[in-house]
Amino acid sequence: MAVTTTVRVRYAETDQMGVVYYANYLVWFEVGRVEYLRGLGYDYRQMEETDGAILPVVEANCRYRAPARYDDLIEIEASPILLRGAVLKFGYRIYRAATEAAERQLLAEGETTHVVCDRELNKRPLPERVAEPMRRAIHALKHPAEV
Amino acid sequence: MAVTTTVRVRYAETDQMGVVYYANYLVWFEVGRVEYLRGLGYDYRQMEETDGAILPVVEANCRYRAPARYDDLIEIEASPILLRGAVLKFGYRIYRAATEAAERQLLAEGETTHVVCDRELNKRPLPERVAEPMRRAIHALKHPAEV
Amino acid sequence: MAVTTTVRVRYAETDQMGVVYYANYLVWFEVGRVEYLRGLGYDYRQMEETDGAILPVVEANCRYRAPARYDDLIEIEASPILLRGAVLKFGYRIYRAATEAAERQLLAEGETTHVVCDRELNKRPLPERVAEPMRRAIHALKHPAEV
């Protein structure tokens, strides 16, 4: 039930080690997260503007397996993995896309934890029309046999 | 009358060519611009929050002379060069600071042009208490003999 | 003869004014430039690695017409506009893509000037197999009637 988004590594994202700078994976996590929401027919801009719900990050973790390089085609897999009250957790896998020369390769894995807030940064539940499909996605993730 | 601010090149700012990525000079321009305002006893946050005046950029130019490298100590010289109605223009020079081994070196020069706006993005004059010292700085720049 | 590349505005690219931070347009210029080269069957990574030709920027200009906002779909039009010896100049137009509610809108225009260099940063001509189609593109740009 994860949504996959594809981006190409920009020159701006590399560093002098010749690989993607480590903080940029968190930017890719965000891109994947937003596209996941869009896949639910729900855009984050709308959630901020219409519902007044924002998703500040309270924790982010990333484990780096292999370096992404300039011009690589990157696949970002994102999926919610926990929704309990105002706490929402996403999981991510970052891959280098398969090429003629090489198979798809896992580059990084990670999680971000968010607290759903209103504009005044008070906790609030996720708008139900996005919460409901997420709960189903999380359930399906844990019980793959039922899908 | 230019104000000089010092920053150190971050690993994040380099690219795989082993030099600072070209867009980051515009970030340094912004750092120099803000410190110039602070030197007038005026912070930009306050200008946004209290006076409701913002300075969106309408044009930016940069000429690159020599590459900045990781860990270089960078001197940002910033100064207003034009203030006419709502139009404010800043000039910048970016240097690698002198070291024991080498003299201070010019790395880049540029300008940014801003239109002073209120929160609704309507043109408005610069708050007088920041406009007045800027006009003097610009005058002094053009008539160095009088200073 | 310009090549158009589409990107979506990332949350990371916005600033607290609620619009895309001005330096990020130079990142988009780079994305457009690279995709232009790819459209010629030529990737920049290959040019760096195989031909040993790099394209450091010596000048960048951007004129901002209207702000890009979070989640906007951005169209980057890039095209070479000058190739003389080792000097290569690109022109760019940045648009917000048309939506159901609004027509395509010009957000920014700019140019970057590059000097083609070898790995030791000595001037060298552009590899002929990329120079030749560029010269034709530049010619077509100046003589649209002939196309």
Place this chain on the structure above:
Amino acid sequence: MAVTTTVRVRYAETDQMGVVYYANYLVWFEVGRVEYLRGLGYDYRQMEETDGAILPVVEANCRYRAPARYDDLIEIEASPILLRGAVLKFGYRIYRAATEAAERQLLAEGETTHVVCDRELNKRPLPERVAEPMRRAIHALKHPAEV
């Protein structure tokens, strides 16, 4: 034995939520890490160039306590917390510096784990002249009474 480095929040580092974008804390971690090494009389550039030792990140974690805002003065505390073979772990605390109006406030905490490598990305031990003072710093951290 932590080293504290001070940076000021740049406009470029904020996002449209009006706070510092979450990936930028990892940039600050890097700044603190580098300044820690410099405090040992050891600069990272030199380590890369002279010793051929690089410190790719294999894991990064950050827990966000309170948002950093534009123009805040940020104190980055960095310290090695583990050195075992080629594995080196740093810990960080990010604070908003005390002002006349408010006490110093913890904004984020985190860790990065590195594997010391040579240029070919083979594991190697940390150069002894930087390893030795780090081991002492880690020992002092665990046995504060002895200091």
